[in-house]
Amino acid sequence: xxxxxxxxxxxxxxxxxxxxxxxxxxxxxxxxxxxxxxxxxxxxxxxxxxxxxxxxxxxxxxxxxxxxxxxxxxxxxxxxxxxxxxxxxxxxxxxxxxxxxxxxxxxxxxxxxxxxxxxxxxxxxxxxxxxxxxxxxxxxxxxxxxxxxxxxxxxxxxxxxxxxxxxxxxxxxxxxxxxxxxxxxxxxxxxxxxxxxxxxxxxxxxxxxxxxxxxxxxxxxxxxxxxxxxxxxxxxxxxxxxxxxxxxxxxxxxxxxxxxxxxxxxxxxxxxxxxxxxxxxxxxxxxxxxxxxxxxxxxxxxxxxxxxxxxxxxxxxxxxxxxxxxxxxxxxxxxxxxxxxxxxxxxxxxxxxxxxxxxxxxxxxxxxxxxxxxxxxxxxxxxxxxxxxxxxxxxxxxxxxxxxxxxxxxxxxxxxxxxxxxxxxxxxxxxxxxx
Numbered sequence: 001x002x003x004x005x006x007x008x009x010x011x012x013x014x015x016x017x018x019x020x021x022x023x024x025x026x027x028x029x030x031x032x033x034x035x036x037x038x039x040x041x042x043x044x045x046x047x048x049x050x051x052x053x054x055x056x057x058x059x060x061x062x063x064x065x066x067x068x069x070x071x072x073x074x075x076x077x078x079x080x081x082x083x084x085x086x087x088x089x090x091x092x093x094x095x096x097x098x099x100x101x102x103x104x105x106x107x108x109x110x111x112x113x114x115x116x117x118x119x120x121x122x123x124x125x126x127x128x129x130x131x132x133x134x135x136x137x138x139x140x141x142x143x144x145x146x147x148x149x150x151x152x153x154x155x156x157x158x159x160x161x162x163x164x165x166x167x168x169x170x171x172x173x174x175x176x177x178x179x180x181x182x183x184x185x186x187x188x189x190x191x192x193x194x195x196x197x198x199x200x201x202x203x204x205x206x207x208x209x210x211x212x213x214x215x216x217x218x219x220x221x222x223x224x225x226x227x228x229x230x231x232x233x234x235x236x237x238x239x240x241x242x243x244x245x246x247x248x249x250x251x252x253x254x255x256x257x258x259x260x261x262x263x264x265x266x267x268x269x270x271x272x273x274x275x276x277x278x279x280x281x282x283x284x285x286x287x288x289x290x291x292x293x294x295x296x297x298x299x300x301x302x303x304x305x306x307x308x309x310x311x312x313x314x315x316x317x318x319x320x321x322x323x324x325x326x327x328x329x330x331x332x333x334x335x336x337x338x339x340x341x342x343x344x345x346x347x348x349x350x351x352x353x354x355x356x357x358x359x360x361x362x363x364x365x366x367x368x369x370x371x372x373x374x375x376x377x378x379x380x381x382x383x384x385x386x387x388x389x390x391x392x393x394x395x396x397x398x399x400x401x402x403x404x405x406x407x408x409x410x411x412x413x414x415x416x417x418x419x420x421x422x423x424x425x426x427x428x429x430x431x432x433x434x435x
Contacts, residue, residue: 008153081122126140161210255303259307363408364378
């Protein structure tokens with residue numbers, strides 16, 4: 001079954017803890033600290049795999065976790081770095097933060113590999129905390145915690161041209177005739193359950209483009225009827241739409257009504273047809289009675305009278321006999337040559353490195369009117385103070401980096417702090433100054 005949406009939880013690897021140990025050698029009565037550093041945790045990385053065309057790999061598994069870093073060891077031995085987790089996806093996969101719906105990245109164009117969550121850094125062993133006044137430090141730095149994020153993946157196919165129209169109007173037949181694609185073709189609705197891409201080669205001089213058979217749309221598709229939303233999403237990247245219609249009305253529908261109904265669904269889904277080039281392929285003309293062809297009762301003439309004044313060309317074709325198709329393809333190539341070459345890429349709206357900072361380990365920054373001081377609290381602050389020796393120069397330097405890297409200084413500035421004001425972190429107070 002075709003699957004073009006998936007929801008998973010990704011988890012980066014935790015950084016290994018720094019080690020606390022001291023040299024224990026014969027004839028060395030006071031060996032110094034030799035605790036090794038923890039290894040960095042593995043990162044979660046999305047990577048395009050050219051061999052994939054659905055998201056079905058993610059139907060039966062909800063969590064994907066990178067490996068944790070190893071803890072440090074004695075004798076200055078560092079822990080091993082955790083293995084990265086590579087998640088392979090089809091080209092055209094848009095990855096969003098599930099909670100906000102914001103785009104994290106679009107795996108299209110030159111974006112073939114994206115680090116979604118970096119692994120936590122390994123903590124320093126106690127060897128790093130020795131000073132002239134503290135030669136036997138009995139603490140080490142914990143590794144940074146892992147982070148998790150629930151993401152929604154949505155596949156939007158990348159094609160220059162999209163074939164749209166009601167089911168069973170001949171889209172799959174056209175694609176099979178003009179390209180290397182081999183869609184399943186049968187005389188019943190929704191034979192095509194997934195977009196199928198094919199390369200249309202017009203000659204041996206590089207005149208080619210990618211065409212996609214978008215599964216049959218129906219009225220109500222924009223409301224999710226049938227598989228409407230999933231199918232409509234694939235049209236967004238197409239530069240040009242070929243609206244295939246059963247001109248002969250062989251299933252009892254009026255071709256003009258078909259075109260109006262499908263265009264209504266496209267507009268309701270927020271696909272701006274005024275900005276997307278569209279042509280009409282009046283298919284199955286071989287089934288129109290010969291005595292009607294060219295007369296005012298010819299359904300293709302009716303279509304032309306309605307759409308040509310709007311600047312939408314109409315091609316009289318027969319997928320069954322291959323009539324008129326080559327002329328239509330060369331026209332399409334000429335139109336594509338006038339358009340920008342770039343594929344539409346969805347811009348990033350959510351950066352996990354920054355936007356997850358407060359969510360995973362929250363902190364609060366408030367102003368205490370009574371004591372005239374700024375108060376910083378939260379589990380991450382408390383944890384940091386538990387393993388940082390603020391009586392040392394290195395400890396104070398680490399604290400300064402911590403408050404800057406975690407956005408605490410930015411929050412203090414938003415609240416209007418000035419140099420000389422007092423900041424309290426649990427039992428510690430500091431005078432604020434701009435570095």
